[in-house]
Amino acid sequence: MPELPEVETIKLGLQGQVVGQTIKKIEVLTPKSFQGDPRNVNGQKISNVFRRAKMLGVELGNSWIVLFHLKMTGQIILVSNRARFVGGHPTSDIQGEMPNNSTRVIFELDNGSKIYFNDQRKFGWVKAISSKLIANSFNSLGPEPLEETFTLDVFKSQLQKRKNTPVKVVIMDQTVVAGVGNIYACEALFMANILPTRRIKDLTPKEVSKLHQAIVDVLTLGIKHGGSSRSHYVNSEGKKGHFLDFAFVYNRSGESCRTCQEVINKTVVGGRGTFFCRFCQR
Numbered sequence: 001m002p003e004l005p006e007v008e009t010i011k012l013g014l015q016g017q018v019v020g021q022t023i024k025k026i027e028v029l030t031p032k033s034f035q036g037d038p039r040n041v042n043g044q045k046i047s048n049v050f051r052r053a054k055m056l057g058v059e060l061g062n063s064w065i066v067l068f069h070l071k072m073t074g075q076i077i078l079v080s081n082r083a084r085f086v087g088g089h090p091t092s093d094i095q096g097e098m099p100n101n102s103t104r105v106i107f108e109l110d111n112g113s114k115i116y117f118n119d120q121r122k123f124g125w126v127k128a129i130s131s132k133l134i135a136n137s138f139n140s141l142g143p144e145p146l147e148e149t150f151t152l153d154v155f156k157s158q159l160q161k162r163k164n165t166p167v168k169v170v171i172m173d174q175t176v177v178a179g180v181g182n183i184y185a186c187e188a189l190f191m192a193n194i195l196p197t198r199r200i201k202d203l204t205p206k207e208v209s210k211l212h213q214a215i216v217d218v219l220t221l222g223i224k225h226g227g228s229s230r231s232h233y234v235n236s237e238g239k240k241g242h243f244l245d246f247a248f249v250y251n252r253s254g255e256s257c258r259t260c261q262e263v264i265n266k267t268v269v270g271g272r273g274t275f276f277c278r279f280c281q282r
């Protein structure tokens, strides 16, 4: 599943291409993949593209929003006569003929461009939702870690919600902090020298402070490198992100730690594969 940096990368790629365009027509090929009434989308001008947590939002002139969640295999492909921008799960056909077998929804823009929402396994979704309703559904989400409002004090109080839970599970909880998934949780904990299994109540104030900074740093680095390629996400220009070339622990079990040269271990925390260095992390 794409995490904050992957979705942010898609957002940045789409923004310059679709803002100001009007959605001429929406075609829903797979009803399961689209929720809402297409009539709220048809004929509307795109005023903004934004990200909240791991979701991508396209804001319309009538203050309705088209919200995308790519989940496991979702793709967003913008095809214009000049170029193609793709984001999401890379498959060999992502640069091929569109629509294809996994195309679920097609948006036709007034400049002739088309946005294809493809999703092989159909866990992802597209929703047409009013901005009033969206405020409610975003209410339960935790703070955006790259916004100024994500202060150390805010982070501390968010952690208190789950004092007895392993720290890795807590920082992946979207109600605690938005947008962090498995890759960036593993990396942030390595950067903060904290074992993923430690419970929140056992962390020292210094460790909490280090973790807060590590989350911000690792997500910023992820965006800088266009997201992660190993998790199979290509960025909005069809290039694979290469954040994982810089990963210290994620998917590196059996390899040597870039810091101490000892072997990286793998365990399962909260049902998810978890990578760590037992010498660098305490």
Ligand SMILES: [Zn+2]
Residues within 6 Å of the ligand: 257, 258, 259, 260, 261, 262, 277, 278, 279, 280, 281
């Ligand atoms: Zn190490």
